[in-house]
Amino acid sequence: MSVTQSLSDKISGLLETGVVGLDVGASAIKICQLTKQGKSNYILKNFGYRPLAEGAFSDSGVEKMEDVVEALKESFKSAGMKGRQVCFGIGGQQVVLRKMKSPKGKRSEIEDQVAWEAEQFIPFGADNSVVGIHVLGPADKDNVNVIMAAGKLDYIQSCEETIKQAGLVPKILDLQFLALINIFEISYSELIxxxxxxxxxxxxxxxxxxxxxxxxxxxxxxxxxxxxxxxxxxxxxxxxxxxxxxxxxxxxxxxxxxxxxxxxxxxxxxxxxxxxxxxxxxxxxxxxxxxxxxxxxxxxxxxxxxxxxxxxxxxxxxxxxxxxLDPLRKIKVKKKLPDDLLDQLTYIASVPIGLALRSFDIPIKDK
Ligand SMILES: Nc1ncnc2c1ncn2[C@@H]1O[C@H](COP(=O)(O)OP(=O)(O)OP(=O)(O)O)[C@@H](O)[C@H]1O
Ligand SMILES: [Mg+2]
Structure with missing residues (x-):
């Protein structure tokens, strides 16, 4: 499920290289890389964890740039992570995710309609946001269901700047909410x-x-x-x-x-x-x-x-x-990870794995 427009533009060409799922949380950085065997056998190729100093990252974005840059570099280095392109997930109250209805039409018309209506749902203002949509399908005779995702611009910019400072490439912008949905859908597909x-x-x-x-x-x-x-x-x-x-x-x-x-x-x-x-x-x-x-x-x-x-x-x-939610229910771990980290994966790996799953998305325009 690819949501932001920038996401669908950027995702082309990633299928060979893959991306590292990057989850910068308030307490720690978690990074994850997956590979895929066959149609739907996912393998956890690598996972890294690095605690963040108190107050380094908050709801306003990166508070202590040097600390976060250092922690990012360290997490990639100590995990021996291959690849520099990341899919990073934004979260917290600087993010809005909403299902909406819009009259049927061309994608550009739906985008215009959603952008106009979105204003009332975005507390930090649509002008000050990156807004993207994903058309789900028909809602009724005249309308389609749409998911609207928005993130506050300066918050996103502060994340992107920090990622670049750490020598990484912010390839895909995603929402932590959607990463969680992604891993849930894959792990419990039969239930859904x-x-x-x-x-x-x-x-x-x-x-x-x-x-x-x-x-x-x-x-x-x-x-x-x-x-x-x-x-x-x-x-x-x-x-x-x-x-x-x-x-x-x-x-x-x-x-x-x-x-x-x-x-x-x-x-x-x-x-x-x-x-x-x-x-x-x-x-x-x-x-x-x-x-x-x-x-x-x-x-x-x-x-x-x-x-x-x-x-x-x-x-x-x-x-x-x-x-x-067991994020490893359908994913094999191939990498030898420290025991204490392995024990914690059940609790902390859902979002970073959900972000890494973007490596296997198909561009919207090719669907
Ligand atoms: N055994 C435990 N008992 C109680 N709390 C715990 C335990 N282990 C970890 N925690 C708490 O879990 C939190 C870290 O969880 P997690 O890694 O999911 O957060 P995060 O992703 O950094 O935060 P956020 O998603 O809000 O930005 C910390 O506040 C930590 O104190
Ligand atoms: Mg988190």
Whole structure:
């Protein structure tokens, strides 16, 4: 599913070389390269991970350019990543993804119509954005369904500039939301075929909790809630009086039985309640009995899903089956990766793999 226009223009010619999926999150850089055997056998050829210093990358874009450039260079070098062309995913509240209807017509007419209507959905203004569309197909006799993707211009420029400074080529611009949909569709293709029902996808990140209501190949809702693992760490920091790093270390501490420190239990409980409440509020329309687009199941990803008790709390609040999205369900790992990284891939690899999957997209114009 190729969305932005620039994406479809840029993607031609990539099929031989492939791109490195680049996910710059608030806590770390994750990079991934895939190859394909036969029609649909994907192989994870390489994966790299590099933590980012606190505050290096935020919702406004790159805050500490030198730190991020250095981390990018290091991540490519230490992973021995082949290839410099990247597909990078933007996310957070500087991004809008929306399913819309537009009157049938030529692509240029649909683009004009969407651009005109998009203004009301883009909080940072269409003039200050990169906007792209993907036509899904007929909605009814007179209209087509369209996905509109928009990202704030200066945010995108700050990412592109940083990528170039690191000696890389920003070949494809993508959305983290779409990368998540991509990996979900590939990993659970058999489920999607018989579903025709809404699925809730959640990425529990460090800065944002991203939610998507997905149905029949399209996002009905895509939203970023400004709560994540960093919020939890900051609460511990404030309450116990520690530095950010000390609070983060304390949060991740487990004894031999896997128990976390007793003194942070009430803080963790409060944070997960807050996150779950915000999710429930955001999707309440899709969980009501009568909603036509009701969600029937939920797949989750992201490092912060390891917050103790979160899955149980979410399951109860949503009254749905909640399953951890396994990004390696259909993808073989060929590279020897460090054990601790391999253990974490289940949680953190969905978005970077989804971005790397762009290597195998077919240009829209050739479809
Ligand atoms: N075992 C754990 N228990 C609790 N939290 C954890 C655990 N492991 C990782 N985390 C938290 O998960 C977060 C990192 O997750 P992830 O890598 O998905 O975020 P990100 O992609 O950097 O952030 P974003 O997508 O919001 O930009 C950190 O805040 C980290 O503290
Ligand atoms: Mg992330």
């Amino acid at each position: 075929q018989d579903l025709g029902k809404g699925t809730l996808l959640i990425d529990f990140g460090a800065q944002f909790t991203k939610i998507i209501v997905y149905k029949e190949g399209a996002p009905l809702l895509a939203r970023s809630i400004a709560l994540g693992g960093i919020t939890v760490t900051e609460e511990i920091q404030k309450e116990i009086g520690l530095t950010f790093q000390e609070a983060e270390d304390l949060k991740l501490t487990r004894d031999e039985q896997g128990n976390f420190p007793e003194e942070i239990a009430p803080i963790l409980a409060r944070c997960r309640e807050d996150i779950v409440k915000n999710i429930v509020d955001s999707i309440s329309f899709y969980t009501t009995q009568s909603a036509q687009d009701k969600v029937y199941n939920c797949f989750i990803t992201g490092g912060n899903l390891q917050l103790p008790g979160l899955i149980e709390e979410l399951t109860t609040a949503l009254n749905l089956t909640v399953e951890i």
